[in-house]
Amino acid sequence: MNAEGQESFREFVELRSRALLKTAVLLSGGDRHAAEDLLQSALVKAAGRWERIEEPEAYVRQILYRLQVGRWRLRWPRRELTVADPPERAHGDSAEAAVDLRIVMRRALARLTPRQRAVLVLRYFEDLPEADVARLLGCSIGTVRSTTHRSLVRLRTVAPELAPSVERDLRPVEVRP
Structure with missing residues (x-):
């Protein structure tokens, strides 16, 4: 990937990774660590074809869905959701x-x-x-x-x-x- 492609990929990740992570969290059943792994794998796959992708967000989302379907087929054991800290109490x-x-x-x-x-x-x-x-x-x-x-x-x-x-x-x- 050339320097221009690297910069556009970097910008895409900065701008869209938060929204993509939300989708990955939902797809992984609330397991944030699994969601981060899922998103990371999808971004790695997209980076390899970055210069040929016409609609980057749609492409990455499709990779997310397909990777998750592949994980179901492996029948991974369901893990308990663990979090470091309890959610903060909101005001109001x-x-x-x-x-x-x-x-x-x-x-x-x-x-x-x-x-x-x-x-x-x-x-x-x-x-x-x-x-x-x-x-x-x-x-x-x-x-x-x-x-x-x-x-x-x-x-x-x-x-x-x-x-x-x-x-x-x-x-x-x-x-x-």
């Missing part, structure tokens, strides 16, 4: 509720299968259409739909506190075309 009700929700969501996602977790991350966090999720995971659209349905049912089972309350059910909902 809404900030504290948001932190609690993130903790509950991370734990709930970690209890799903890797495929269920990936489908939910791609569909709802990355906001990808079903066809793109199917293409990235190498399955049919029907499989994405059924896995999404089963994943949401399982998510509500393992974390009933995520189920909408009666008050939320009665509020008007924005409908997208």
Whole structure:
């Protein structure tokens, strides 16, 4: 890679690695160390082809998804999530509720299968259409739909506190075309 390519790669990593790491954390079930390894591997693969990549972020995200699928196929044993320090307490009700929700969501996602977790991350966090999720995971659209349905049912089972309350059910909902 020439000097110009190295500089553009360095800029890309500085600008986009935080967002890519968030996706990797979700794909790895909340294991930050595994997510860092996953992102590092994806960036190494991208660096080798950097000068030929037209859409770098899409390319790196696709590598992330495919590497994670490869890890599932190896059937790695599920490891317990360990953290060095407990999360900080937030000030104010809404900030504290948001932190609690993130903790509950991370734990709930970690209890799903890797495929269920990936489908939910791609569909709802990355906001990808079903066809793109199917293409990235190498399955049919029907499989994405059924896995999404089963994943949401399982998510509500393992974390009933995520189920909408009666008050939320009665509020008007924005409908997208």
